[in-house]
Amino acid sequence: MTIERPASHLFYVTRLRRPLVDRADGIYFWTADGKRFIDGSSGPMVSNIGHGNRHVIEAMKRQMEKTTFAYRLHFENEPAEELARRLAGKMPGDLDRIFFVSGGSEAVESAIKLARQWAVATGQSKRWKVIGRFPSYHGGTMGALGVTGDLALTETFAPQIQPMPAIPAPRAYRDRDNLSMEERGLRYADMLEAKILEEGADSVVAFIMEPIGGAATAALVAPDSYFARIREICDRYGILLIHDEVMTGAARTGRYLGGDHWNCRPDIVTMSKGIGSGYAALGAMAASSRLVKPVLDMGGFQHGYTYAGNPLACAAGLAVLEEMERLDCEGNAVRMGTLLKGEMEALSKRFPFIAGVRGKGLLLGADLVADPVTFQSLPKAKATNQRLVDLCYERGLIIYSRRIRGDGIEADNFMLAPPLIITAEQVGEMVAILADAL
Ligand code: PMP
Numbered sequence: 001m002t003i004e005r006p007a008s009h010l011f012y013v014t015r016l017r018r019p020l021v022d023r024a025d026g027i028y029f030w031t032a033d034g035k036r037f038i039d040g041s042s043g044p045m046v047s048n049i050g051h052g053n054r055h056v057i058e059a060m061k062r063q064m065e066k067t068t069f070a071y072r073l074h075f076e077n078e079p080a081e082e083l084a085r086r087l088a089g090k091m092p093g094d095l096d097r098i099f100f101v102s103g104g105s106e107a108v109e110s111a112i113k114l115a116r117q118w119a120v121a122t123g124q125s126k127r128w129k130v131i132g133r134f135p136s137y138h139g140g141t142m143g144a145l146g147v148t149g150d151l152a153l154t155e156t157f158a159p160q161i162q163p164m165p166a167i168p169a170p171r172a173y174r175d176r177d178n179l180s181m182e183e184r185g186l187r188y189a190d191m192l193e194a195k196i197l198e199e200g201a202d203s204v205v206a207f208i209m210e211p212i213g214g215a216a217t218a219a220l221v222a223p224d225s226y227f228a229r230i231r232e233i234c235d236r237y238g239i240l241l242i243h244d245e246v247m248t249g250a251a252r253t254g255r256y257l258g259g260d261h262w263n264c265r266p267d268i269v270t271m272s273k274g275i276g277s278g279y280a281a282l283g284a285m286a287a288s289s290r291l292v293k294p295v296l297d298m299g300g301f302q303h304g305y306t307y308a309g310n311p312l313a314c315a316a317g318l319a320v321l322e323e324m325e326r327l328d329c330e331g332n333a334v335r336m337g338t339l340l341k342g343e344m345e346a347l348s349k350r351f352p353f354i355a356g357v358r359g360k361g362l363l364l365g366a367d368l369v370a371d372p373v374t375f376q377s378l379p380k381a382k383a384t385n386q387r388l389v390d391l392c393y394e395r396g397l398i399i400y401s402r403r404i405r406g407d408g409i410e411a412d413n414f415m416l417a418p419p420l421i422i423t424a425e426q427v428g429e430m431v432a433i434l435a436d437a438l
Contacts, residue, residue: 003020003032003033005017005020019031019032019033019035020032020033023052024039024051024052025050025051025052026050026051026052026419026421027039027050027051027418027419027421027422027426028051029051029398035396036396037393037396037397037398038396038397038398038418038426038429038430038433039051039398039418039419040392040397040398040399040400040416040417040418040430040434041398041399041400041415041416041417041418042274042417042418042419043278043398044215044247044273044400044417045214045247045252045273045274045363045400045417046273046274046276046277046278047277047278047419048250048251048252048273048274048277048320048324048329048419048420049274049277049320049323049324049327049329049419049420049421050277050419050420050421051278051419053277053279053319053320053323055319055322055323055326056277056279056316056319056320056323057279058319059315059316059318059319060279060280060312060315060316060319062315063079063311063312063315063316064312066311067311068310068311068312069307069310069311069312070310070311071306072100072304072308072309072310073304077309077310077311077314078311079311079312079314079315079317079318080100080309080310080311080314082314082318083098083100083314083317083318083321084098084100086318086321087271087275087284087286087321088286090256090257091257091269091286092257092259092260092263092264092265092266092269093265093266093288094288094289094290095266095267095268095269095286095287095288096286096288096289097286097287097288097289097292098284098285098286099114099284099285099286099287099301099308100282100283100284100308100309100313100314101272101282101283101284101285101305101308102281102282102283102305102307102308102313103272103281103282103283104139104244104246104247104270104271104272104273104283105138105139105140105141105144106139106141106272106283106305106308107139107244107246107270107271107272107283107284107285108138108139108141108143108144108147108208108244108246108270109139109141109143109144109303110270110285110303111206111208111242111244111268111270111285111287112130112143112144112146112147112206112208112242113143113301113302113303114268114285114287114291114292114295114301114303115130115205115206115240115242115268115291116128116205117295117298117301117302117303118205118240118291118294118295119205120298121294121295121297121298122294124202124205124238126202126203127202127203127204127205128203128205129164129165129199129203129204129205130146130147130164130204130205130206130207130208130242131164131165131166131167131192131195131196131199131204131206131207131208131239132146132147132148132149132164132165132166132167132207132208132209133149133166133167133168133169133208133209133210134149134166134167134168134169134409135149135150135169135213135216135217135404135409136148136149136150136166136169136209136210136213136216136217137149137150137153137210137214137215137216138208138210138244138246139246140153142157142160142161142162143162145157145161146161146162146163146164147164147166147208148216149166149169149216150216150404151405152403152404152405165195165198165199166195167188167191167192167194167195168188168191169188169209169213169216169217169220169222170184170185170188170189170220170222170223170226171217171220172184172185172188172222172223173356173358174356174375176374181223181224181225182223182224182225183225184223185222185223185224185225185226185229186225186226186229188222188223188226189225189226189229189230189233190229190233192207192230192233192234193233193236193237196233196237196239201237201238201239204237204239205239205240206239206240206241206242206267206268207230207234207239207240207241207242208242208243208244209230209241209242209243209244210243210244210245210246210247210248210258211227211243211245211248211257211258211259211261211262211264212248212253212258212261212359212360212363214246214247214248214363215247215400215402216402216404217365217404217413218358218359218365218366218367218402218413218414218415219358219359219360219363219364219365219415219417220358220365221358221359221360224262227259227262227264228262231264231265234267240267240268240291241264241265241266241267241268242266242267242268242269242270243257243258243259243264243266243268243269243270244270245257245258245259245269245270245271246270246271246272246273246283247273247363248363249269249271249273249274249275250271250273250274250275250277250320250324251274251324251329251330251333251361251420252273252274252333252361252362252363252417252420253333253337253359253360253361253362253363254330254331254333254334254337254360254361254362255330255361256330257269258360258363261360267287267288267291268285268286268287268291269285269286269287270283270284270285271283271284271285271286272284274320274324275317275320275321276313276316276317276320277320277324279316279319279320280312280313280314280316280317281307281313282313282314282316282317324420327420327421329420329421330361330420332420332421332422333361333362333420334361336362336418336420336422336423336424336427337359337360337361337362337363337364339424339427340362340364340416340418340427340430340431341357341359341364343427343431344357344364344366344416344431345357347431347434347435347438348366348372350435350438351438352372353368353369353370353372353378353384354366354367354368354369354372354438355367355369355372355375356369356375359415361420362416362417362418362420362422363415363417364415364416364417365413365414365415365416366413366414367411367412367413368384368385368388368412368413368414369411369412375411377410377411377412378412383403384412385401385402385403385412385413385414386401386403388401388414388437388438389401389414391437392433392434392437395433395436395437396433397430397433397434397437399414399415399416399434400414400415400416400417401413401414401415416430416434418430
């Protein structure tokens, strides 16, 4: 059955029309004309607890009967208080203060501004630069774009962006040298120190990184040695370490935070996506009282968003967190992630244009290459990544893919990141479609 649809007044990235969604349940979507899709990328890594969760829906209904919105500067609300308490309990180290926002970009803006205002409040007003990594993705707003390493997204807006210094993200799996992985990890981390010295240590306020690379690098995992060395360097120069956990947080990689795999101790954590799991537009920044106190003492954090911490979004976030624990999303992400990664490795043996299978939990990715040894990229004109996405789409599987370019890198990749409630049978279903498309 094909449904006739009027011309659309909407636009997003392109003018491409997509099927009209009707309903969703678990890992599946159904369109208005009855076709089923597997949500193989959790609608870019948002729907961590899956669709149609009754506990969350009921909790939201109860909250809607009471109040959906109360402006945060007029009233406190119980769901926000409780969610902040629960999230603080999941943060590393002394990160005990939570600032709510409505999305990932807002969380990153908040982190950049908190870092800067902390510097001013503590008499270090020369410090303002935030070093980022290339490639990386931190959001679509101007401040977040300033630390985003992706020329395709930043080039046009260059006159309006304050571009920040960047170091390469550690693509150690592609390097062909005589170093061990651990040595490569240290080599990439030491690039931070070199960059700090180049910029002038007293001008840098923070370093921002995704603990496991997301959109720009397709689940890039750094060698274990990287993390402790990064912390060491930040400490040496009094620089704040910001972990952008917007994609990696909320159990996506098999631990509550991506950085938990290495017992990381960031100074600021940003989150969104999975904490609302698609039930609410919700984001959060976590920081320690150590950073927040001087800022509040200075007369207040000069930043905020109208919808922040609204009771409906927070009630949804709270119910999502309860379900994430009840359904053991961390454990299932590890179990199903191991299974799916094994299947991807098998596919890369069968199809030599897939290389560098990587990731943790259910944030998995691979490169599409012309040569699996040298990782030489595919010819530009072929747009192989888009072709793969389309072929999967036709077969009812949604996967995520990007082409990243700039700074000597030209690479196609794709990611698989289904809801964390996926079963082994459903993993098999996904892989069968992917294999057919490949
Ligand atoms: N940071 C990271 C690591 C992300 O992956 C994203 C979204 N892909 C963002 C920030 C921005 O989040 P949002 O799209 O919700 O603004």
